[in-house]
Amino acid sequence: MTDIVQQPQLQSWEVGVLTISDRVSRQQAIDQSGPELIKIIKEQLKVILESQLNITLKLSVIYKVVPDDIDAIRSIVSQWIAKDFRMIITTGGTGFSPRDQTPEAIEPLIKKKTPGIVVAMLKSSLDITAHAMLSRPVAGITDMSLIFTLPGSVKAVRENFITIMPALPHALALIASDQKASLPESHQSKDINKQPTSFSSDDSSKFGVSHTQGGHGHSHGGHSHGHSHSHGHHTCGGNKDSVRGSKYPMIDVDKAVSIILEQCKDIKTVESVPIAESLGMACATSVESVEPFPPFRASIKDGYAVRSVDGVGQYVVLGSSLAGGGDAHRLTEQQLKAERSCVRITTGAMMPEGYDAVVMVEDTQIITKATESQLEVINVDVAVAVGQDIRAVGSDIKAGTTVLNKGDKIGAAEIGLLATLGVTTISVFKPPKITIISTGDELMPHDTKEVKEGFIRDSNSLTLSSIVKEASQHFGEVGAQTVKNYGIVKDELEPLKEALVKSAECSDVIITSGGVSMGELDLVKPLLEKLGKVHFGRVNMKPGKPLTFATIENGQTGKKTLVFALPGNPVSTMVTFYLFVLPALRQMSGHSQINLPLVETKLGERVRMDPERPEYHRCFISWDFNQSCFVSQSTGSQASCRLLSMKKSNALLILPKKEGLRSKKEHL
Numbered sequence: 324m325t326d327i328v329q330q331p332q333l334q335s336w337e338v339g340v341l342t343i344s345d346r347v348s349r350q351q352a353i354d355q356s357g358p359e360l361i362k363i364i365k366e367q368l369k370v371i372l373e374s375q376l377n378i379t380l381k382l383s384v385i386y387k388v389v390p391d392d393i394d395a396i397r398s399i400v401s402q403w404i405a406k407d408f409r410m411i412i413t414t415g416g417t418g419f420s421p422r423d424q425t426p427e428a429i430e431p432l433i434k435k436k437t438p439g440i441v442v443a444m445l446k447s448s449l450d451i452t453a454h455a456m457l458s459r460p461v462a463g464i465t466d467m468s469l470i471f472t473l474p475g476s477v478k479a480v481r482e483n484f485i486t487i488m489p490a491l492p493h494a495l496a497l498i499a500s501d502q503k504a505s506l507p508e509s510h511q512s513k514d515i516n517k518q519p520t521s522f523s524s525d526d527s528s529k530f531g532v533s534h535t536q537g538g539h540g541h542s543h544g545g546h547s548h549g550h551s552h553s554h555g556h557h558t559c560g561g562n563k564d565s566v567r568g569s570k571y572p573m574i575d576v577d578k579a580v581s582i583i584l585e586q587c588k589d590i591k592t593v594e595s596v597p598i599a600e601s602l603g604m605a606c607a608t609s610v611e612s613v614e615p616f617p618p619f620r621a622s623i624k625d626g627y628a629v630r631s632v633d634g635v636g637q638y639v640v641l642g643s644s645l646a647g648g649g650d651a652h653r654l655t656e657q658q659l660k661a662e663r664s665c666v667r668i669t670t671g672a673m674m675p676e677g678y679d680a681v682v683m684v685e686d687t688q689i690i691t692k693a694t695e696s697q698l699e700v701i702n703v704d705v706a707v708a709v710g711q712d713i714r715a716v717g718s719d720i721k722a723g724t725t726v727l728n729k730g731d732k733i734g735a736a737e738i739g740l741l742a743t744l745g746v747t748t749i750s751v752f753k754p755p756k757i758t759i760i761s762t763g764d765e766l767m768p769h770d771t772k773e774v775k776e777g778f779i780r781d782s783n784s785l786t787l788s789s790i791v792k793e794a795s796q797h798f799g800e801v802g803a804q805t806v807k808n809y810g811i812v813k814d815e816l817e818p819l820k821e822a823l824v825k826s827a828e829c830s831d832v833i834i835t836s837g838g839v840s841m842g843e844l845d846l847v848k849p850l851l852e853k854l855g856k857v858h859f860g861r862v863n864m865k866p867g868k869p870l871t872f873a874t875i876e877n878g879q880t881g882k883k884t885l886v887f888a889l890p891g892n893p894v895s896t897m898v899t900f901y902l903f904v905l906p907a908l909r910q911m912s913g914h915s916q917i918n919l920p921l922v923e924t925k926l927g928e929r930v931r932m933d934p935e936r937p938e939y940h941r942c943f944i945s946w947d948f949n950q951s952c953f954v955s956q957s958t959g960s961q962a963s964c965r966l967l968s969m970k971k972s973n974a975l976l977i978l979p980k981k982e983g984l985r986s987k988k989e990h991l
């Protein structure tokens with residue numbers, strides 16, 4: 324038998340992708356499902372079609388967005404049917420909400436129903452969540468077109484589409500082979516059902532299908548139906564990514580920190596401030612002493628300035644040198660030269676010329692008290708050496724000594740030093756300007772007395788502004804100038820965009836909380852993609868996995884703003900602040916010491932390890948004098964919403980990912 328190798332035939336197909344959503348069409352939400360579908364069609368379906376049907380495919384995907392409106396939907400789909408689109412796929416509007424009317428719009432356009440496709444889609448979703456039964460998909464054939472309706476949520480779209488994808492080459496080929504669409508229903512469903520056997524589970528996993536992950540959130544056309552399970556379940560465990568997982572690779576904490584530090588390397592501003600306002604800031608230049616300190620020979624003790632060669636015996640007290648005063652300066656050179664003469668002196672007072680030692684008052688006795696006509700006479704009981712109890716000029720700080728280096732943190736001692744040397748203003752690195760934004764429809768201002776049902780008080784705004792203030796001792800004084808609280812922003816595209824754009828104009832750093840997970844209302848990541856560059860969107864840690872870091876650059880001025888999109892759970896917010904935002908703030912403020920101190924500690928009790936991600940376990944550490952080491956005490960339940968686990972904690976215990984319990988030395 325001779326093999327006849329057929330050249331693939333070139334075919335041009337058009338496929339329509341219609342996103343049906345009021346919110347997307349009003350630009351209150353970014354469409355994720357439509358673009359995702361297009362991506363799968365172009366990257367995966369095309370390959371399968373070409374290989375299964377032995378064709379070279381010129382595939383055009385036409386994409387449109389319409390509101391949840393029967394006429395609008397029908398108008399587009401009818402046009403596409405008329406143009407013989409091979410496939411028309413809608414996403415959104417298949418749920419139970421009053422505005423969900425995609426099935427009603429599509430059904431009358433279908434000539435032959437294809438319930439097998441509906442069953443396959445529902446089955447795949449029902450395997451994950453019972454809520455799938457609230458989806459009302461329709462599928463069918465009209466002339467040249469295969470039409471089906473997918474739910475609105477991007478996860479469900481991927482999952483449903485990937486489920487039916489193996490059957491599509493055969494289905495589309497059969498439709499095309501009979502333009503009159505006279506395919507018997509029995510034949511059609513049989514073929515469709517037969518397909519999965521030729522696409523074994525191995526084949527489908529090739530496309531990334533995995534149901535290992537919990538959580539399933541259907542939303543229809545951008546409306547949340549209140550049954551999204553994504554929170555709490557969306558953890559796509561470790562690296563077990565699936566088609567429903569995040570598109571962002573999971574990177575390690577160290578890598579994330581280095582990406583952040585690289586981005587803030589060039590954001591530094593130097594300013595000159597009065598030294599009293601420089602606490603916590605980093606010096607932008609080195610500081611050298613111009614004058615010596617002390618600038619004069621000064622006594623270290625209260626006593627008498629003497630000539631050491633005069634030894635023990637009686638002395639006449641010529642006058643006094645008091646700190647900042649006295650009358651010794653009025654004495655003539657002649658008087659001061661008189662043998663066995665001395666001058667009463669106090670601590671810090673200037674040594675009169677000609678004297679070379681101080682005898683402390685305890686080593687003397689008064690022989691005769693001073694009267695109007697007579698000088699005081701004392702007895703020096705002990706001999707003193709040259710220079711005794713005298714601070715020489717420049718003995719503390721010589722002229723030309725470097726007292727502060729660039730990058731040194733200015734603390735109380737440093738401010739004292741500068742004041743000593745007569746430095747009144749100092750060149751420092753300015754702390755970055757920070758704006759804090761809380762996102763979430765469920766949030767009410769923290770001072771709300773009666774919180775509406777289903778709402779909570781916004782705690783993150785205050786926690787974040789306080790943590791910044793608390794941390795400012797490590798990067799500089801923080802005033803109203805430096806930290807702005809933007810307040811609460813709804814989970815809607817326009818307000819969020821406005822908040823980010825406005826804040827970027829006036830801040831070096833934006834810290835947001837919430838809206839970075841996988842829920843339908845988690846809009847921060849896609850929005851940041853549009854406004855700037857997302858450098859990472861997931862970190863291999865617990866808590867804090869969805870942490871997102873982006874930069875927004877002003878095209879005209881070139882000003883760069885760092886955006887830390889912290890997860891909304893209050894503990895995740897705090898932990899990610901300490902691990903990622905604080906080092907960045909320190910680096911941007913010019914500090915040479917930017918990392919949190921790391922010490923080794925013994926566990927005070929057994930702790931359960933996380934098998935999937937390294938954990939930053941909140942604990943209290945203290946020095947154990949008996950064991951001569953730090954010992955850590957866990958703060959209890961480590962749920963990322965339990966702010967009580969942060970209370971009283973003074974350290975984060977770094978627990979590597981591991982199965983089981985642990986009770987030995989760990990790094991902190």
Ligand SMILES: Nc1ncnc2c1ncn2[C@@H]1O[C@H](COP(=O)(O)OP(=O)(O)O)[C@@H](O)[C@H]1O
Binds near residue numbers: 766783838845893
């Ligand atoms: N500002 C806030 N104050 C208190 N709790 C918040 C705040 N923002 C979010 N949360 C809570 O944190 C949890 C996660 O919120 P979400 O917006 O889904 O965060 P993310 O998507 O970033 O993980 C929710 O229970 C939410 O109510």
Ligand SMILES: [Mg+2]
Binds near residue numbers: 814837
């Ligand atoms: Mg939220």
